[in-house]
Amino acid sequence: MSNLELTPAARAVMEKRYLARDNAGNLIETAGQLFHRVARAVAEADRMLDPGSSVKKTADDFEAAMTSFAFLPNTPCLVNAGRPMGQLAACFVLPVEDNLESIFQTLKDTALIHQSGGGTGFSFSRIRPRGDTIFPAFGVSGGPVSFIELFDSATHIIDRNQVRPGANMGVLHVSHPDIEEFILAKTGQGRLQNFNLSVAVDDRFLKSLENRSNYPLIHSRTGTKVGEKPADRIMDIIAESAWECGDPGILFIDRINRDNPTPGMGGIEATNPCGEQPLLPFESCTLGSINLTRFVSNNGIDYSSLEQTVELGVHFLDNVIEVNRYPLRQIEEWSRTNRKIGLGVMGFADALIMMGVPYQSQKALNLAEEIMDCIRKTAAAASARLAEKRGNFPAFEHSNMAASGIKKRRNASLTTIAPTGTISLLAGVSSGIEPVFSFELKRRVIDEVIDEIHPVYRRYVEEGRTPPKEIFQTAWDVAPDWHLKIQEAFQKHTDNAVSKTVNFRADATVNDIRELFDTASHMELKGVTVYRDRSRPDQSLSADPVRCEKCA
Secondary structure, eight states, rough: TTOOOOOHHHHHHIIIIIIBBOOTTTTTOOOHHHHHHHHHHHHHHHHHHHHSHHHHHHOOOOHHHTTTSSEEEEEHHHHHHHHSSOOOEEEEEEEOOOSSSHHHHHHHHHHHHTTTOOOOEEETTOOTTTOOOOOOOOOOOHHHHHHHHHHHHHHHGGGGOSSSOOEEEEEEESTTHHHHHHHHEEEOTTTTTTTTEEEEHHHHHHHHHTTTTEEEOOOOOTTEEEEEEEHHHHHHHHHHHHHHHSSEEEEEHHHHHHTTTTGGGGOOOOOOOSSSSOOOTTOEEEEEEEEGGEEEETTEEEEEHHHHHHHHHHHHHHHHHHOOOOOHHHHHHHHHHOOOOOEEEOOOHHHHHTOOOOOHHHHHHHHHHHHHHHHHHHHHHHHHHHHHHHHHHHOOSSHHHHHHHHHOOOSSSSBOOOHHHHHHHHSSSTTTTBBBBSEEEEEEEEEEEEEEEEEHHHHHHHTTTOOOTTOOOOOOOSOHHHHHHHHHHHHHSSSSOOOOOOEEEOOHHHHHHHHHHHHHHTSSOSSSEETTTTTTTSSSOOOOOOGGGGOO
């Protein structure tokens, strides 16, 4: 196990971010020992939840899945399981109320979460607008953006000595009077570098957009209408800012709440930093991803093997909820009450290449739906079997499952498509459901730049074959509307949301992005995020040519 095959980039990130070190900073474990440590720690939940079961067999199964890179949990789990920190969740949402006590308590809670490797999301929609009177001091409010700047600065300070940078999502409802200031908050390079931003748009806004009518602005403290703006103009400003810096994205908040699994426990206002995990305040979620390249067989998907790994993944992630050491008491209570997990995929684009299927094709859409439908149904059955032994999640009676006649479910939600940035790098496959960024690229891993050439592409070239362009499509070859089609295909069979970036070439126009947002508003998506190439100076992947000696 100490001789796991890792790419140079995977080895670099494993050594710099994941492997344990002693007090002098020396590495004290190998990649194989890491997976052994994680498997043993997570399997211990069986001892508490399934008396009489073989904890060793569970641990061996978990370890085999990870060392084969068929399944990997999120980064905090790999880093912290079996170690003193013990915090294994990646995604958190915290409440931000309209008073200083709440705001600074949340800031403190955020620091604890970031210290443990988690990422945080917030809705700032309850904060009164800039210039509003503050009683009893008779001062004036700085508005939501001023507090986002505060959280951003604190994240920077907390992260100075952290290996994994803190990440945040800031959400503001489109009806907030400060919505334009929020939309433009990241324009001008260097602002809010520790935040992604998303505008929460509701059905009423989408209707106003369709009718080209005005949309009301609502005072967040009083609930009264204080003005209105043309919905069309608001969307124009979103497109202009997204063109310049990639932010904000859009959350279709009413669609998210229609799929809220526990409406009796409250409404959803925010997501985790990459937008794929909508959560209630104080909820956390642990994610895990299945590497689809491990299930390609005879130019198709081995669904029988995939189902076995899905069942293992549900078991693993439910165990994580039990053994996790939560950073806050409220987070532990909410996380155990709803027991949300997020099982998804990585390596989708690579699996398509292995099967000879173009990313921009109906066959790719069909495969996306078939694969995710299989994962969702198998995960639901696995969660029901766990519930037979371990019991339903405590808030089950407040769930839409109970209302629909379902009798057994261990977890309020099961499936999520995460971006899988570093874990897909460990596995040596394409991230999440994204197309391959480039087949020859320079990748920045912390303080090191590594040249990478896609292994299947390299094989073609070394064998003297011309890589077929319809198969080897990069993120820049894929038309923006096809990015959305793939996202929608996965979203149809995903409980939570789908992390997906729509890539635009550097020469794309503001109108190109505006048209994409209009298209997305008519699709069954829960959010949309765009990125125009080279619109940020800190781009971690570059499609600059990489010299391959045997490719010359």
